[in-house]
Amino acid sequence: MVNTPSDKILLSxxxxxxxxxxxxxxxxxxxxxLLLIAPLLIFIFVAFIMxxxxxxxRSVENDLVSKTLPQTVQALQSWDALSGxxxxxxxxxxxxxxxxxxAKAKVHTKVALRLNYExxxxxxxxxxxxxxxxxxxxxxxxxxxxxxxxxxxxxxxxEVWKTLKTHSPRYTSGYFLNAIDMRKTAEGADFQPEDKxxxxxxxxxxxxxxxxxxxxxxxxxxPVAWLLANLPMRQANLLMILVLxxxxxxxxxxxxxxxxxxxxxxxxxxxxxxxxxxxxxxRLIMINNEIGTIVAMTHILLPFMILPMYSVMxxxxxxxxxxxxxxxxxxxxxxxxxxxxxxxxxxxxxSILVFILAIGYYITPEIVGGTKGVFxxxxxxxxxxxxxxxxxxxxxxxxxxIAVLVLYWTYDxxxxxxxxxxxx
Amino acid sequence: xxxxxxxxxxxxxxxISGAAFADGHMSMEMTIVSWGGAYSNSQLRAYHEPYSAKTxxxxxxxxxxxxAVAQLRAMxxxxxxxxxxxDVEAAPAMQLCDEGLAMEIDPDTMxxxxxxxxxxxxxxxxxxxxxxxxxQIVYSTTFGYRTDLVGxxxxxxxxxxxxxxxxxxxxxxxxxxxxxxxxxLLCDGxxxxxxxxxxATEEGQDRALAKLxxxxxxxxxxxxxxxxxxxLADGEVIMGATYNGRLFSLIEEQKQPVAMIxxxxxxxxxxxxxxxxxxxxxxxxxLDYIMFATDTQRLADQAKYISYGPARASSAPLVGKHADLGxxxxxxxxxxxxxxxxxxxxxxxxxxxYRDDLDAKFQAWLAK
Numbered sequence: 001m002v003n004t005p006s007d008k009i010l011l012s013x014x015x016x017x018x019x020x021x022x023x024x025x026x027x028x029x030x031x032x033x034l035l036l037i038a039p040l041l042i043f044i045f046v047a048f049i050m051x052x053x054x055x056x057x058r059s060v061e062n063d064l065v066s067k068t069l070p071q072t073v074q075a076l077q078s079w080d081a082l083s084g085x086x087x088x089x090x091x092x093x094x095x096x097x098x099x100x101x102x103a104k105a106k107v108h109t110k111v112a113l114r115l116n117y118e119x120x121x122x123x124x125x126x127x128x129x130x131x132x133x134x135x136x137x138x139x140x141x142x143x144x145x146x147x148x149x150x151x152x153x154x155x156x157x158x159e160v161w162k163t164l165k166t167h168s169p170r171y172t173s174g175y176f177l178n179a180i181d182m183r184k185t186a187e188g189a190d191f192q193p194e195d196k197x198x199x200x201x202x203x204x205x206x207x208x209x210x211x212x213x214x215x216x217x218x219x220x221x222x223p224v225a226w227l228l229a230n231l232p233m234r235q236a237n238l239l240m241i242l243v244l245x246x247x248x249x250x251x252x253x254x255x256x257x258x259x260x261x262x263x264x265x266x267x268x269x270x271x272x273x274x275x276x277x278x279x280x281x282x283r284l285i286m287i288n289n290e291i292g293t294i295v296a297m298t299h300i301l302l303p304f305m306i307l308p309m310y311s312v313m314x315x316x317x318x319x320x321x322x323x324x325x326x327x328x329x330x331x332x333x334x335x336x337x338x339x340x341x342x343x344x345x346x347x348x349x350x351s352i353l354v355f356i357l358a359i360g361y362y363i364t365p366e367i368v369g370g371t372k373g374v375f376x377x378x379x380x381x382x383x384x385x386x387x388x389x390x391x392x393x394x395x396x397x398x399x400x401x402i403a404v405l406v407l408y409w410t411y412d413x414x415x416x417x418x419x420x421x422x423x424x
Numbered sequence: 425x426x427x428x429x430x431x432x433x434x435x436x437x438x439x440i441s442g443a444a445f446a447d448g449h450m451s452m453e454m455t456i457v458s459w460g461g462a463y464s465n466s467q468l469r470a471y472h473e474p475y476s477a478k479t480x481x482x483x484x485x486x487x488x489x490x491x492a493v494a495q496l497r498a499m500x501x502x503x504x505x506x507x508x509x510x511d512v513e514a515a516p517a518m519q520l521c522d523e524g525l526a527m528e529i530d531p532d533t534m535x536x537x538x539x540x541x542x543x544x545x546x547x548x549x550x551x552x553x554x555x556x557x558x559x560q561i562v563y564s565t566t567f568g569y570r571t572d573l574v575g576x577x578x579x580x581x582x583x584x585x586x587x588x589x590x591x592x593x594x595x596x597x598x599x600x601x602x603x604x605x606x607x608x609l610l611c612d613g614x615x616x617x618x619x620x621x622x623x624a625t626e627e628g629q630d631r632a633l634a635k636l637x638x639x640x641x642x643x644x645x646x647x648x649x650x651x652x653x654x655x656l657a658d659g660e661v662i663m664g665a666t667y668n669g670r671l672f673s674l675i676e677e678q679k680q681p682v683a684m685i686x687x688x689x690x691x692x693x694x695x696x697x698x699x700x701x702x703x704x705x706x707x708x709x710x711l712d713y714i715m716f717a718t719d720t721q722r723l724a725d726q727a728k729y730i731s732y733g734p735a736r737a738s739s740a741p742l743v744g745k746h747a748d749l750g751x752x753x754x755x756x757x758x759x760x761x762x763x764x765x766x767x768x769x770x771x772x773x774x775x776x777x778y779r780d781d782l783d784a785k786f787q788a789w790l791a792k
Contacts, residue, residue, distance in 0.1 A: 109522035120781035124773055127522070196781075198788040264594075265659045288644055371599055371645045371790040379787075385491045387780050 056401075059179075059394035062172035065164070068111040069098040073168040081162045081186035092144040092155070096133060103130035117389050118174070118183070119163045125154040162186040175395035199396065202376040207403070209294060209375070210358035216298040217305040217354050218347060225309035225346070230318070247303040255367045258296040262287040262368075288370025296368045301357055305350035312346030348415055356404055376400060450709035453482045454508040460487030461650070462673055466729035467511070469747070471717040478716070481709065492516060496525045496699055505699050508710045511560070514553050514693040515772050521556035526697040527707070528555045534711055536719035538738035547720070551693055551735045553772065558718055559695040559735035561726065564758035564767065565603050566689035568656055568671040569663035571681045582688025583611035585663060586635065588642055596652045596664030599645035601786040602775055603665070603690050606768065608635035610688060620774045629782065633789050645790065656682050668758050672731035676749055676756075686763040690770050693735065733759035 010018040034041075066073045071094035079087045102108035112126030132151050141147070148155040166186050167174060174184040181197040182189050191197075224243065228236050246254060261267045264283045272278045286292060316339060324334035362377040369375070376396060383393035411417065456472070458464045464485060472483045486507065488495055493516045499505045512520070520526040529535070531552060535544035545552065551559035569579055574591050584591055585607065597604050609619050609628065612635045622628035636643075644661055646652055652664035653674045668689065674680050696718070698710045716722065723734035724742035731753060734740060743754050754760055758767065 106522070106524040109519070113519075113523075116777065117780050120778050122777075124777045127773075127776075196784045196788050198784065198791055201791055263658060263660050366647065382783075385494045387783065388494055388497065389780065 055394050056398050057394075058390050059175050059392075059398050060171050060173070061391070062114075062167065062174070063170045064111050064114050065168045066170055068102050068107050069095065069164075069168075071095075072098045072164070076161070076165045076168065079161070079165065081165050084158065086145075086156065086158060087161055089143050089145050091161075092148055093138075093142055096136060096142075096144040096148065097138050099126070099130055100133045100136060100138060103134050113388065115163060115167060117178075117387075117392070118167055119159065121154060122160065122163065125152050125160065128152050129155075172391075175391040176399075178392050179395040179399055199376070199379065202374070202379055203399070203403075206359055206375040206377070209290065209373075210355055212294055213297050213301060213358045214305075214351050214355045216294065217302055218351065220298065221302055221305035221309055221350065222343075222347070225306045225313055228306070228310045229313035229316075243303055243306055246299070251300065251363060252367075254300055255296055255364050258292065258299070258368055259287060262292055262295065287368055289372045290369075291373075292368035292370065293365045293373035293375075296364050297358060297361060300364060301354045304353045304357060308349040308353065309343065309346035312349070313343050316342045344415075348411070352408070352411065355407070359404060360400065449705060450712060451703075451705040452480065452709075453484065454706070454709050454713065455484045455486055455506060456509045456511070456713075457486045457488050457492060457507050458511040459489045462730055463669065463732075466726050466732075467717075469729055470726040471713075471722055474722075475713060475716050479712075481713075493519060493525075496520060497523070499699070500525055500701070503701075505701055507699055508702065508706055509713055510697050510699060511694065512697055514557060514559075514695070515775060517557040517695065517697050518554040518772060519776070520697055521554045525700055526556035527700045527702075529558055529698070529714075531558075534715065536715055538720050538736065540738070542738060547736045547738050549737060551695075553693065556697050557693075557695050558697070558714055559693050560718060560723065561694050561732035561735055562691055562757075562759050563694055563732045564668045564689035564691045565598075565665055566668050566671070566758075567663050567665050567685040568652070568674065568682045569685065570656060570659065570661075571683050573659065573662040578683065579663065579685055580687060582607055582685060584685070585665075586611045586639055588639055591662060592642075593662035594642055594644055594660060595639070596644045596646050596655050596661045596666075598665060599647055599786075599790060601782040602770075602779070604636065605629070605632040605782065605786070606690065606770075607688060608632040610768070611635065616768055619768075620771045623782075624774065624778065629785060633785070636789075656680065668756075669730045669732050672756055676746070676751060686758075687766045689758055689763065689767045691758055691767050692770050694732070695735065727753050727757065731756040733757035 012018050012021040014021070072091065075091040075094040076087065079091060099108060102111065108126055108130045109123075112123045115126070116123040129148065129151050136147075145155075154160050162185070166184055172184065173189075177184050177189055178192075179199055181192045181200045183192055184190075224239070228239055228243070230236075231239065259266075263269070264285065264287075266287075268286065269278070269283045273280050273283065278284060286295070320338055320342075321334050324338040325331070329337065359375075360377050361375060362381055365373055365375045366378050366381075369378070377400075380393050380396045380400075383389045383396070408417075456467075458467055464487060468485070472485075475481065476483055489511050492510050492512050496505075496507070496510070499507070517526065521528070531544040531548060535548075535558065537543050538547045548559055551562075553559075567579075567582060567585060569584075569591075571578060573593060577590070579587075579591060585595055585597075605623055606619050609622055609632050610616065612631060614622050614628075623632065644655060644664075646655070646664070649667050649670055652661070652666035653670045655661045655664055656674060657678070657680050663685075668684070671682065671684050675682050675684070696714055698707065698714065702710060718736075720736055720738045721742065723736050724739040724744070726732070727734055727739075727743045728745070728747040734743065740754075740757075740759070743757065745751060746753055755762075757763070
């Protein structure tokens with residue numbers, strides 16, 4: 001290269017400065033590339049990112065109360081929840097108006113359901129009150145304090161008003177607190193009573209069992225992947241089919257098959273009893289608990305471990321092992337010092353895949369997990385489908401998502417994501 | 425100019441006639457949501473097939489009833505309701521109605537009268553638990569036991585479930601508080617009429633869980649109605665709770681050595697709702713279907729295929745024999761007089777209030 005004097009600018013054929021012209025053509029290339037992937041980008045944004053964001057935003061949204069009972073929320077602002085006294089007449093009057101409007105618009109049950117998550121009994125309290133309130137004349141029928149308390153004695157309980165006030169802001173931390181076995185009260189965040197704590201336990205169980213599943217997959221998958229990569233083509237192909245066949249079988253079929261295998265009157269127990277290894281009365285309990293979930297999920301996720309391992313191992317030249325041995329290494333040293341380090345990217349890729357799939361697994365724990373082997377995802381499904389507490393479900397989902405991202409980040413820091421290979 | 429005008433007039437004329445045409449007509453395709461399995465099959469044979477034959481309507485089936493409330497809510501938020509008629513239990517129907525997600529029904533104008541002219545509101549009577557709910561069947565959750573595994577004195581009382589001395593072995597229960605808490609209190613000596621009052625108190629809830637504690641290690645907890653029949657057939661449990669229709673098919677159709685305990689059966693209702701916000705053609709079609717499918721004869725017909733009791737009083741005398749097995753179906757109904765006398769009625773209002781709270785407690789207790 002010859003040094004260009006700084007006062008002389010290189011020009012391209014059309015007389016523009018070369019630098020400008022180059023950056024322009026690069027930009028055009030970029031735009032063209034972007035346009036080419038635009039359909040995919042838009043699709044991902046609309047069908048994947050937007051729904052996730054809208055679902056996650058439910059974990060803090062709480063405008064139902066202030067939208068349905070606007071006057072009451074306003075009136076409650078001047079009431080001190082810790083004063084130990086019931087709110088005064090204006091609050092009751094505001095509530096009478098709100099509940100009447102809500103009942104006419106048929107929206108009172110939604111807010112009742114929302115508040116019932118926080119305090120049992122509010123659902124029927126609202127329903128009963130709304131039925132009566134429809135007939136009231138708000139201008140002339142006051143005072144409403146005694147009237148409401150007469151409709152239902154719940155309106156004479158400070159706890160009910162505290163719950164209303166605590167959960168009236170448009171955005172709430174309540175769902176996230178609930179998700180970690182705490183609750184939002186008028187006095188601030190507080191622990192749930194012990195007989196209602198379950199979610200932290202489920203998060204822990206999900207993490208621990210997913211780790212166990214990942215390790216069992218590594219242990220079982222590594223030798224298989226090694227065989228696949230090192231056997232002659234014919235046998236390797238046959239073995240590959242054996243790996244892929246269950247992969248193509250329906251998830252439900254495989255899970256149900258484990259039920260048949262593992263249950264107390266099942267195949268494995270029958271064989272053990274016939275061989276007199278266990279007595280007929282002491283048949284092993286291997287399903288509807290942790291063991292069932294771990295066994296079934298390890299089996300189901302095994303291909304996700306084997307395939308990345310295999311594709312990495314295929315790229316390791318067998319000559320390296322021969323070279324190590326010819327230089328005097330024992331079989332073990334050659335494997336451990338030469339072969340294994342090169343297969344680590346495959347283990348990494350497989351582990352990430354299996355772990356992230358396991359942590360969000362739902363259907364297998366539901367079928368074979370009983371009560372001791374279910375995951376946090378089963379609880380999320382319950383709140384989405386049955387209790388309809390979508391806010392709590394969203395908070396649980398957000399926590400799960402963050403946990404996965406944190407683990408991914410740690411993995412990147414410790415091992416480096418560049419070391420992960422899915423093949424090639 | 426003239427040309428454009430002509431086109432415009434023709435177009436608007438076509439539009440108007442099109443609208444008029446659609447007004448008088450009903451859509452020719454409908455999606456009916458139900459539970460799947462033998463139950464959907466009984467509806468297919470008793471309602472769908474005759475209705476399609478009569479009107480030429482194409483009926484699409486969707487087995488999503490177990491998640492109907494959540495899905496209808498989501499459809500409502502997305503403003504795209506794809507279901508025309510939905511089969512749900514009474515409690516979700518009440519909730520859907522309260523939330524304005526189901527259409528209100530006037531039984532006397534929208535449902536068929538009984539053959540003797542009794543208006544539908546009287547014929548259904550107490551079964552009309554909500555303004556939106558069109559009752560179809562009475563079902564119950566009850567226990568079945570293995571006749572070969574319970575010794576010489578077969579259980580006749582629901583409390584046999586808690587008696588592990590006389591009946592050792594595993595039993596299956598649903599992993600939800602509904603029903604299990606009631607049975608626990610019932611067998612702990614609480615009178616049927618007081619159960620929900622007791623269950624509304626902290627002490628009562630602890631008492632129910634303490635009773636369940638005595639058999640916790642002997643229970644396989646299940647989540648779906650198909651689990652217990654399978655567990656009974658495999659001999660995994662000696663007794664277990666499920667829906668009476670499932671037990672009927674296990675006993676009579678699959679000839680398994682299983683018998684039923686009618687004592688302490690918890691009765692519940694199942695029926696139709698029509699989602700709110702359907703287009704006029706689809707709503708007209710849904711109403712026409714409902715009018716047909718819930719008349720006296722049709723409800724009685726369904727009992728030919730599955731052992732659930734018709735919700736109309738006038739259907740009961742018409743219940744005949746099973747279509748394939750030829751068994752007299754009347755004694756297999758939860759509503760048969762001798763079965764009914766030992767039944768227990770679920771309190772919907774109680775569970776609407778306490779379900780979330782008790783479920784959290786119950787799950788925490790299960791995980792302990």
